[in-house]
Amino acid sequence: MKNKILIVLLxxxxxxxxxxxxxxxxxxxxxxxxxxxxxxxxxxxxTPDRIVxxxxxxxxxxxxxxxxxxxxxxxxxxxxxxxxxxPISDVSNLKTQSDFVEFDYDKISKNNIFFFSGDxxxxxxxxTDGVVISKELHNSEELRKKFENAVKDKTPYYxxxxxxxxxxxxxxxxxxxxxEEIKYEAVYKKEITSLEEYEKITDLYHLEFEKxxxxxxxxxxxxxxxxxxxxxxxxxxxxxxxxxxxxxxxYITPEAHDYVPVLMVVSKIVNTKCIYYNYDNISxxxxxxxxxxxxxxxxxxxxxxxxxxxxxxLDTPAVSKIKITDNAxxxxxxxxxxxxxxxxxTIIDFDETTNKNRTYEVNEISITKKSDYEKRLxxxxxxxxxxxxxxxxxxxxxxxxxxxxxxxxxxxxxxxxPDGLIKVYYDFYNGETQSYLGNADSPIETNYGVLDxxxxxxxxxxxxxxxxNIHAKTFEFIAD
Numbered sequence: 001m002k003n004k005i006l007i008v009l010l011x012x013x014x015x016x017x018x019x020x021x022x023x024x025x026x027x028x029x030x031x032x033x034x035x036x037x038x039x040x041x042x043x044x045x046x047t048p049d050r051i052v053x054x055x056x057x058x059x060x061x062x063x064x065x066x067x068x069x070x071x072x073x074x075x076x077x078x079x080x081x082x083x084x085x086x087p088i089s090d091v092s093n094l095k096t097q098s099d100f101v102e103f104d105y106d107k108i109s110k111n112n113i114f115f116f117s118g119d120x121x122x123x124x125x126x127x128t129d130g131v132v133i134s135k136e137l138h139n140s141e142e143l144r145k146k147f148e149n150a151v152k153d154k155t156p157y158y159x160x161x162x163x164x165x166x167x168x169x170x171x172x173x174x175x176x177x178x179x180e181e182i183k184y185e186a187v188y189k190k191e192i193t194s195l196e197e198y199e200k201i202t203d204l205y206h207l208e209f210e211k212x213x214x215x216x217x218x219x220x221x222x223x224x225x226x227x228x229x230x231x232x233x234x235x236x237x238x239x240x241x242x243x244x245x246x247x248x249x250x251y252i253t254p255e256a257h258d259y260v261p262v263l264m265v266v267s268k269i270v271n272t273k274c275i276y277y278n279y280d281n282i283s284x285x286x287x288x289x290x291x292x293x294x295x296x297x298x299x300x301x302x303x304x305x306x307x308x309x310x311x312x313x314l315d316t317p318a319v320s321k322i323k324i325t326d327n328a329x330x331x332x333x334x335x336x337x338x339x340x341x342x343x344x345x346t347i348i349d350f351d352e353t354t355n356k357n358r359t360y361e362v363n364e365i366s367i368t369k370k371s372d373y374e375k376r377l378x379x380x381x382x383x384x385x386x387x388x389x390x391x392x393x394x395x396x397x398x399x400x401x402x403x404x405x406x407x408x409x410x411x412x413x414x415x416x417x418p419d420g421l422i423k424v425y426y427d428f429y430n431g432e433t434q435s436y437l438g439n440a441d442s443p444i445e446t447n448y449g450v451l452d453x454x455x456x457x458x459x460x461x462x463x464x465x466x467x468x469n470i471h472a473k474t475f476e477f478i479a480d
Contacts, residue, residue, distance in 0.1 A: 039080055048104055050104050055099050057158060057159075059157045059159060060157070062154075072146060073103075078139075079143050080122060080138075082134060083133065086131060087130075088129060090129070099117070100113050104239055104271055105240070122137070158267055161235065165262055166207050166209050168208050169260055173454060174188045175451055178204070182277075187277070220268055221266060224272055228262060232246060242264070242272060243278065245277070290347065293345065294344055295310060295360055297312055299335050299337055300337065312406040322359070324365070340419075341366065343366075345361055346363060377409060380420075387407065391453070402426060404424060406422070425471045432461065433472045433473060436475065438478075455477070457478075
C-alpha cells in the first residue's frame with residue numbers, strides 16, 4: 001500500500017513539474033515574442049563617437065577602445081521601443097533625476113539618450129530640448145546591469161564647471177593658429193592641455209587670470225580659454241556641449257569693444273568640441289534671416305533651385321549662394337561660370353550651426369564677365385612684385401606648412417568691395433616663404449604664419465605675369 005501511495009505522489013510531483021515547465025516556457029516565449037523584435041536601425045540611432053553613462057550623480061565614459069563597446073550599442077538598439085515622435089521640454093531636469101546612457105557625437109550635439117526607468121525610453125536631442133522617439137525600454141533592468149558591469153572599473157566624473165574672468169582685456173584679432181574661431185571675428189576658443197601651454201598662451205596674449213593650480217585642475221577637468229567680444233552672462237555644460245549666453249540681442253554689435261578673456265573649467269566628461277551660443281532675450285541661435293550684407297566672388301555654377309554658387313575662385317569651396325528674383329531690374333542679368341559679382345543682398349537662408357553657407361536674395365548686383373575680369377586683374381597686377389591687401393581665407397595642405405591664400409585686389413579709387421580675388425601660393429616647409437608680424441627688416445614676431453582677415457603686404461617671388469602662378473616670398477602683417 002505504501003508503495004502505491006509513493007508511486008502516486010511521484011506521478012503528481014512529476015505532473016506538476018511538467019505543467020510548471022510548460023507554463024514558464026510559454027511565458028518566456030510570449031515575452032520574447034514582444035521584445036527585441038524590431039531593434040533601432042543605424043539611421044535611427046547612429047553609432048556614437050563615445051558613450052557616457054550616468055549612475056546617481058556620477059558619469060562614466062566608454063569608447064571604441066573598451067571591450068564589448070559594439071555589443072553595448074547593439075543592446076541599446078535592441079531595447080528600443082519605437083513610438084510616435086513627440087517633443088519633450090525640460091530635458092535637463094529629467095536627466096538630473098534619472099540614470100541613463102547617452103550616445104555622444106563629436107561635433108553634432110543631437111545626442112541619443114536611453115533612460116533605464118520611467119515612461120520615457122529614448123530621447124533624440126535637438127537644437128533646443130528634444131523629441132521622444134522610444135517609450136519605456138525593453139529589458140531596461142538587464143540593460144542597466146550590462147552598463148554597471150561595463151563601468152565598474154572606470155573613473156567617475158561629475159558634471160561641474162567654473163569660470164574665471166581675466167583682469168584685463170585683449171585688443172587684437174587672435175591668431176587662428178592658436179585659437180579656433182567659433183563666431184566670426186567675435187568669439188574664439190583655445191583648449192588648454194598642460195601647464196606649459198597655459199603659460200605660453202597667457203604670456204603671448206598678456207592675459208591675467210587669478211592664480212590657479214593648473215596642474216591640479218587638469219587632473220579631472222578640461223580648461224578652455226574664450227576670447228569674446230560679447231559679454232558672457234551665463235554658461236551651461238552638458239555631456240554633449242557647452243552653451244554660452246551672451247548679453248544683449250541677436251546679432252547686434254558686441255557690447256565689449258575688446259575681447260574679454262574667460263577661462264572655463266569643465267569636467268572631462270563634457271564634449272568641448274561642440275559650442276553653442278544664445279542671447280539673453282531670444283531662444284534661437286543667431287537669427288540672421290532678413291539681414292542685409294554684401295558678398296562677392298566668382299560664379300561657380302547654377303543650381304536646380306535657381307540659385308548660384310559663389311566662391312573665391314572657380315576651384316575653391318563655395319562661400320555663399322545668390323538668388324535673383326523676379327525684380328525687373330535684375331531678372332535679365334545673365335550669369336555664367338567664371339563671372340565675378342559684387343552683391344548687395346538680403347539673407348534668406350543660412351547654416352545655424354556654423355553661421356555660414358548663406359543664401360542671399362539679390363537687391364543690387366555688379367557683374368564683370370569672365371573674360372573682362374581676368375584681363376582687368378592681369379592689367380592691374382602685371383609686373384608688380386608686391387601687393388598690399390587683406391587675406392580673406394587660406395587653404396593648407398595636410399602638412400599645414402604650404403598651401404595658398406586668397407587675397408583681395410582693389411582697382412582704382414574703390415576701397416569698398418574687392419574688384420577681384422587671387423590665389424597666392426606659399427611654402428614654409430621648403431623655406432620659400434617667410435611670414436612676419438611687422439616689417440621683415442625689423443619684425444615684431446617671426447614665423448607668424450598665414451592669418452585670415454588681416455591686412456598684409458605680400459612680396460612675390462617673381463613679378464606677376466600669370467594669374468595662376470603667383471608665389472609669395474614674404475607676408476608682412478601690419479601690427480595694430
